[in-house]
Amino acid sequence: MIHTDGLTKKYGDFAALDHLDLDVQKGEILGYLGPNGAGKTTTIRLLLGLIKPTGGQAHIFGLDSQKDKIKIHKRLAYVPGEAALWPNLTGEETFYLLGKIHGQMDVGYLKELTKRFNFEPKKKVRTYSKGNRQKINLIAALSTRAELLIMDEPTSGLDPIMEQAFKECALEAKANGQTIFLSSHVLEEVEALCDRLAILRSGKLVELGTLEEMRHLSAVTVTATFAGHPPKLNHLKDVKNIHTTGHQVTCQVQGDIAPLLAILSAAKPQTLLSREPSLEELFLSLYGEEKINRAKG
Amino acid sequence: MIAVATANHFKRFRWPKLVVSRFTATRSNRSAAIWGYVFAASSASSIIGYVSLYKTPAAREQLVHTLGSNSGINALLGMPHRIDTVGGFTAWRTLGIAMIIGSIWGLLLSTKTFRGEEESGRWEMFLTGQTTARKGAANALIGLLAALGVLFIITSAATFAAGQTHHLHFTLSESCFFGLALAATAAEFMAVGALTSQLAPIRRRASMYAALVFGVSFLARAASDASSSLGWLINLSPLGWIEKLHPLRDSSPIWLVPIAIFCLVFSLAAVYLAGRRDLGASLLADKDTAKARRRLLGSPLGLAFRLEKNTVIGWTLGAAFVGLAYGYIAKSATQIIKDSAGAGKVVSKIAGEAQLAGAKTFLGILFLLATILIMAEATSLVGSMRNEESQGYLDNFLVRQTSRLRWLSGRLGVIYIALTFSVIAAAVFGWLGEASQHTGVSFHEMFTAGLNILPAEIFIAGIGILTFGFKPRLTSSVMYGAIAWSFLLEMVGSAINLNHYILDTSIIHHIALAPAVSPNWTTGKIYIAAGVIMMLLGSARFNSRDLQNE
Numbered sequence: 001m002i003h004t005d006g007l008t009k010k011y012g013d014f015a016a017l018d019h020l021d022l023d024v025q026k027g028e029i030l031g032y033l034g035p036n037g038a039g040k041t042t043t044i045r046l047l048l049g050l051i052k053p054t055g056g057q058a059h060i061f062g063l064d065s066q067k068d069k070i071k072i073h074k075r076l077a078y079v080p081g082e083a084a085l086w087p088n089l090t091g092e093e094t095f096y097l098l099g100k101i102h103g104q105m106d107v108g109y110l111k112e113l114t115k116r117f118n119f120e121p122k123k124k125v126r127t128y129s130k131g132n133r134q135k136i137n138l139i140a141a142l143s144t145r146a147e148l149l150i151m152d153e154p155t156s157g158l159d160p161i162m163e164q165a166f167k168e169c170a171l172e173a174k175a176n177g178q179t180i181f182l183s184s185h186v187l188e189e190v191e192a193l194c195d196r197l198a199i200l201r202s203g204k205l206v207e208l209g210t211l212e213e214m215r216h217l218s219a220v221t222v223t224a225t226f227a228g229h230p231p232k233l234n235h236l237k238d239v240k241n242i243h244t245t246g247h248q249v250t251c252q253v254q255g256d257i258a259p260l261l262a263i264l265s266a267a268k269p270q271t272l273l274s275r276e277p278s279l280e281e282l283f284l285s286l287y288g289e290e291k292i293n294r295a296k297g
Numbered sequence: 298m299i300a301v302a303t304a305n306h307f308k309r310f311r312w313p314k315l316v317v318s319r320f321t322a323t324r325s326n327r328s329a330a331i332w333g334y335v336f337a338a339s340s341a342s343s344i345i346g347y348v349s350l351y352k353t354p355a356a357r358e359q360l361v362h363t364l365g366s367n368s369g370i371n372a373l374l375g376m377p378h379r380i381d382t383v384g385g386f387t388a389w390r391t392l393g394i395a396m397i398i399g400s401i402w403g404l405l406l407s408t409k410t411f412r413g414e415e416e417s418g419r420w421e422m423f424l425t426g427q428t429t430a431r432k433g434a435a436n437a438l439i440g441l442l443a444a445l446g447v448l449f450i451i452t453s454a455a456t457f458a459a460g461q462t463h464h465l466h467f468t469l470s471e472s473c474f475f476g477l478a479l480a481a482t483a484a485e486f487m488a489v490g491a492l493t494s495q496l497a498p499i500r501r502r503a504s505m506y507a508a509l510v511f512g513v514s515f516l517a518r519a520a521s522d523a524s525s526s527l528g529w530l531i532n533l534s535p536l537g538w539i540e541k542l543h544p545l546r547d548s549s550p551i552w553l554v555p556i557a558i559f560c561l562v563f564s565l566a567a568v569y570l571a572g573r574r575d576l577g578a579s580l581l582a583d584k585d586t587a588k589a590r591r592r593l594l595g596s597p598l599g600l601a602f603r604l605e606k607n608t609v610i611g612w613t614l615g616a617a618f619v620g621l622a623y624g625y626i627a628k629s630a631t632q633i634i635k636d637s638a639g640a641g642k643v644v645s646k647i648a649g650e651a652q653l654a655g656a657k658t659f660l661g662i663l664f665l666l667a668t669i670l671i672m673a674e675a676t677s678l679v680g681s682m683r684n685e686e687s688q689g690y691l692d693n694f695l696v697r698q699t700s701r702l703r704w705l706s707g708r709l710g711v712i713y714i715a716l717t718f719s720v721i722a723a724a725v726f727g728w729l730g731e732a733s734q735h736t737g738v739s740f741h742e743m744f745t746a747g748l749n750i751l752p753a754e755i756f757i758a759g760i761g762i763l764t765f766g767f768k769p770r771l772t773s774s775v776m777y778g779a780i781a782w783s784f785l786l787e788m789v790g791s792a793i794n795l796n797h798y799i800l801d802t803s804i805i806h807h808i809a810l811a812p813a814v815s816p817n818w819t820t821g822k823i824y825i826a827a828g829v830i831m832m833l834l835g836s837a838r839f840n841s842r843d844l845q846n847e
Contacts, residue, residue: 048696051843070700078696084689086604087416087499092589100595101697126416126499127585 001026001148001179002047006056009042016042018203019056024181029174031190032183033283034200040183041081043200044152047181048078060148074103077141081153081183083133087126091136094125098140110143116165130157142169149173149180155189167192191279199283214282219252221277222260224269231267236260313427314436320423321410321440329444331781332402333451336395336479338785340452341459343387348463357381372523373622375540383465384545387456388475392544395479396536397515403483404507406444407490410437411567412500421576431572434491438564441487445480452476456545467545475544481556485535486511488563495570498579501607535559597694598707605681609715612674613722616667620723623663624730627656627738656736660727660746661810667723668750668805669784672757674719675712676776679761682708683772687847701840709762709832716754720747742812749816752824753808759828759835766835769845779804 002024009017017039024030034040045051047058049069058065060072085094099105114121117135125133134157141149149170155163163186170180170193184190190197197214199207207214219240224230230249233239238255253260257274264272312319351357357380364377371377374393379385411434414420423433453469453476460467467475490507497503514536521531522540531537538559541552570580593599685691685708694704724747728740757779764775786803800806807824809817 045844050692050695052841070698073696074698076696080689080692080696082689084692086600086690089594090587090589093591093594096589096591097594097600098693098697101597101694101699103698122586122589124585124587 002058002060002181004043004047004056004058007043007046007053007058008055009039009046009051010054015203017046017053020205022198022205022208024179026179027174027177028195029170029180029182029193031194031197032181032200033185033187033190033197038200039203040200041152042203044078044150044181044183047150048073075146076148076150077102077144077146079137079141079149079151079154081156083130083137085125085133085136088124090124091119091121091128091132094136095121095140095143099143102140102144102146104145105140105143106145107143109145110139113139113142113169116169117162131159131162134158135162138166138169142173145176145178147178149178151180152183153185154182155184155186163189187279187283197279211279211282219254219277219281220257221250221252221275221281222257222264223248223250223271223273223275224264224267225271226267226269231263233260233263236263314432315439316426317423317428317433317436318439318443321437322443323440325406325410325441325444326447328402328406329447330451331777332399332483333448334455335781335785336391336399336448336452337455339391339394340387340456340475343390344383344456344459344463344465347383347386348465351386354381360386372519373626375518376522378543379546382546383463384467384471385543385547388478388543388545391475392478392482392539392542395482396518396539399479399482400486400511400514400536401508404486404490404511405504406483407441407487408494408500408503408507410441411491411494412497412503415494415577416500424576429572430574430576431568434568434571438487438491438568441491442484445484445487448483449473449476449480452479471545471548474542474548474550477553478539478542478544481542481553482536482539484560485539485556488560488567491567492563492570495567495574496580498581498583596707597699597704598710601707601711605678605711605715608677608681609711609718612671612677612715613718616670616674616719617722617726619667619670620663620725620727621730623666624660624727624732624736624743625734627659627663627731628734628736656731657738657742657813658810660731660738660743661813663727664723664746664750664811665787665805665808667720667727667747668753668808669780671716671719671723671750671754672776672780672783672804675716675754675758675761676773676780678712678715679758679765679776680773682712683765683769686769686844689846691844695844702836705836705839709836712758713755716758717751720751720754723747723750738812745816746811749811749821750808752821752828753804755828756804756824756831757828759831762835763831763838764835766838766842769839 002022004020004022007017007020007022008015020039020043032040032043042051046053047060047065049065049072052066061075063072065072089097095105095110099110113119117139119132119135119139125136128136134154138154141151155166158166167189170182173180174193180193182190182194191211194211196210197207198205199214225248227247230244230247233242233249233251236253236259238257239251239253239260242249242251251260351360361377361381364380375389375396377385377389380389414423420433424430428436453473456475457467457469457472460472486507489510490503493506493510494500494503497506514534517530517534518536518540520527521529521534521537531540535556538552538555541549543549574580593603682705691704695701721744724744727747728738728743731738731743732740757776760779761772761776765772768775783803783805786800787805807817807820809815809820
């Protein structure tokens with residue numbers, strides 16, 4: 001569905017995106033993550049042909065994203081992170097305009113989405129809150145029933161109930177065979193929706209795979225409770241962040257867990273819990289490290 | 298580990314409560330300086346021109362006789378006062394222009410500062426700092442006052458310097474009083490704009506309300522100056538008070554009192570109302586909902602027409618008004634030119650090769666003024682096109698089935714059609730004005746004269762589109778720069794013998810003074826060709842460059 005090959009965008013010496021090699025399969029939801037300035041929006045603007053690459057190329061539906069952009073745009077819908085809409089048009093007029101420009105719209109679904117997102121279309125755009133303006137973008141994009149949905153921070157400004165409505169719509173789209181390229185900072189949303197994740201750092205793709213495949217990047221958290229004092233764990237090289245509170249010890253292990261389990265078992269624990277890292281912990285472990293390296297540098 | 302900032306890490310900024318004043322002053326100083334230089338050039342050229350053209354008391358007496366009895370010119374520029382003196386003539390001519398340009402600049406700058414900043418969301422950032430809505434509004438007014446200070450200093454200094462070089466010996470206080478009068482034109486409508494920004498929900502409407510106040514003031518002043526029976530009206534018009542200041546000759550500082558009261562009342566009302574309403578709300582109720590109107594929403598071209606409709610109508614009406622006003626007074630002006638050797642020389646200086654002093658020459662000058670006005674319209678429309686890109690509205694088209702060239706051709710279509718409308722409006726209403734006074738210039742001649750200025754408009758639009766393609770962020774600056782440069786050269790060139798290489802850089806300089814002389818279609822073709830080439834180059838570059846948001 002989407003294929004990029006060494007896609008690069010440089011501004012002078014600064015590489016906003018550096019040799020991105022990425023494939024997005026039909027019918028999947030790909031989460032595109034990275035801190036501010038990592039190159040997520042640059043990638044999307046390159047895919048949409050709004051800016052030109054300084055190296056490499058991107059193909060969508062097998063078509064060149066620069067040369068065949070109109071053919072590509074016919075089959076995709078885009079949700080920007082910031083809603084730049086004409087302030088004096090009403091919501092309804094904006095839907096009509098965006099639908100006309102796109103070329104197709106499921107009017108019945110548009111009405112349904114308007115209800116599901118609790119949106120009042122009679123008002124002028126300038127009177128809407130940020131969240132309501134974002135709803136216009138979402139409803140307009142989803143109602144096209146396009147094969148590919150490219151979304152850049154789609155839930156920006158939405159309240160938790162509307163975020164839930166969005167998740168349901170995204171899963172319905174996936175069930176209908178639509179593909180979603182989802183750039184987001186809401187890790188819980190990405191964790192809930194995405195089949196695979198791509199993580200970007202300083203313009204470079206640093207991780208790509210399923211959440212399961214990425215768990216190795218972060219430590220497993222282990223918590224054990226004992227009848228007496230917990231055993232000493234400081235000498236174990238793969239164990240860190242050890243916190244002892246009364247009869248309970250919590251630590252994180254990255255690497256071989258067997259030596260830790262041997263010591264804990266020997267001390268006869270009353271309870272023993274181990275938990276895999278959440279996406280948030282994964283993300284923090286990746287970028288926390290970068291922050292520390294920056295501070296050292 | 299969390300780093301804890303110690304007191305040593307803090308930088309304390311001075312005067313945080315005055316940040317709005319400083320921000321407003323910084324944002325307004327540049328345009329204040331530009332208009333300061335324009336008024337200074339007008340003042341200096343009036344002094345230089347008058348000294349060289351009206352040397353004898355007889356010539357000056359003739360000027361008084363002809364201008365003083367012309368109700369059309371009185372209505373447009375104000376009642377001449379002591380124009381038998383350099384000071385009186387300079388004040389009358391420059392203030393006459395400033396009363397229109399300065400007032401409009403003042404009201405637009407003010408509504409941009411108040412309602413424009415609020416619409417953009419930046420005002421909200423200020424109000425979360427060390428200020429309140431009322432203090433913020435008061436601070437913004439102080440910032441505008443600082444910008445007026447820039448205009449005041451430039452015009453006062455230029456008038457003083459020009460007076461010294463021609464041994465007229467304008468005192469520093471006289472020059473400063475003249476600068477004050479010029480700044481007062483803008484100050485009055487800045488105060489009006491500040492108030493209407495509290496009343497209207499959007500900047501465009503705030504500007505419209507302020508323009509309405511300006512229009513009423515102008516009409517009251519014009520009616521008073523044109524007809525002795527309505528003379529009392531001048532005492533009710535803020536522009537009339539400016540006229541009555543009579544700087545540089547027989548000054549009447551007492552008229553500063555109503556001006557100051559007017560500014561103070563409107564400013565205080567604006568500050569008071571700013572604290573009475575919610576952020577983003579307005580005192581006059583506005584309809585937040587509307588019935589969907591799908592007309593013209595089917596294509597980028599349709600939307601461009603819909604979005605620019607009011608702007609285009611406004612500019613076309615402006616061109617029609619200028620045409621009508623100048624057409625109406627053309628016959629009277631002819632009489633002045635016949636009666637006054639000095640005025641004849643002024644006209645022939647502006648006209649260059651055209652030695653025909655008469656109604657056609659005067660109408661030719663009308664078309665030069667219309668050229669500048671319509672160039673400003675071209676800048677506004679090209680700037681609006683750039684705004685679609687900078688604000689991200691264009692993205693909505695380009696991520697759907699619209700190519701860049703399709704979108705651009707729609708916008709260009711609107712620009713060229715609007716410019717043609719304005720040219721035709723100036724010509725047709727110019728003809729109506731002059732025909733109503735039986736001046737004797739045929740419709741065909743007037744229409745041809747109108748078409749004569751169209752190539753220059755295509756040329757300036759070409760400059761704008763070329764800049765839009767290559768340096769989009771400089772689009773409006775480059776266009777306004779080209780217009781201001783041409784305008785200044787024409788103003789100064791009418792009074793002093795400038796080197797022709799310099800004069801040739803003025804876009805206006807090459808336009809034949811039709812209907813006084815036949816249009817130079819060769820020049821017209823060159824302008825059109827250059828304009829089209831620049832448009833094509835700019836379009837091609839736009840098609841291949843990255844989009845550049847604000």
